Amino acid sequence: MRGWPVTLSEGPVGLRPLRHRDAAVWRELRVRNAEWLRPWEPTNPETPLFRSGLGPYLSMVHTMRREARQGLALPWVVTHEGKFAGQLTIGAVVWGSARSAQIGYWVDRNVAGRGVIPTAVALAVDHCFFTVGLHRVEANIRPENTASRRVVEKLGFREEGIRRRHLHIDGAWRDHICYALTVEDVPGGLRSRWLASTKQAFPRSSSSP
Secondary structure (H helix, E strand, O other): OOOOOOEEEEOOEEEEEOOHHHHHHHHHHHHHOHHHHHHHOEOOOOOOOOOOOOHHHHHHHHHHHHHHHOOOOEEEEEEEOOEEEEEEEEEEEEOOOOOEEEEEEEEOHHHOOOOHHHHHHHHHHHHHHHHHOOOEEEEEEOOOOHHHHHHHHHOOOEEEEEEEEEEEEOOEEEEEEEEEEEHHHOOOOHHHHHHHHHOOOOOOEEEEO
8 A cells, every 4th residue: 555554743642553562562551441442442243342362452463464455454553652552543445436444543541632642633634645545534433422523523524424333332233423534625634734723833743654
């Protein structure tokens, strides 16, 4: 995929590819944040809701790397001040006449509310639009997940309606609100619009292969 792998950053917030050696810190964060994340986490109807071993992480890394090589996903670790703080994945990438994808994310509760995820989403969306060449990015969020909805609403994602029983979440099929942006919505870039709206002035922004 054009523009992958890549590391992006804006001040203390960063995005970098998943690594096998992140397994231990990933497990610690997932176990510590389990109850906070459980109501919003996609689940497989045939498997347990949460497992605390390293196997699920290693399997996920293998799958995500394969999908990235195939041009179907961009799987990032979200970092805050250089430390693993969550994940952000651009997945379900469709090429051809659609050039669309879906975005999903989670963050350590200890850094929630500091603008980490909105900044990470803005970096990822700009990269998808202006480097990878996607045209549309969707975020599908449960109506009850007010914190996640605030992220995309603050960034100017457009609400496009309800998707009934869209994903299996916390043991059942749940409705989701579809939010979306197209490249025409952010001609100057989402990152610059987000930073201007919050009057944040991080010292530098960078990207590297």
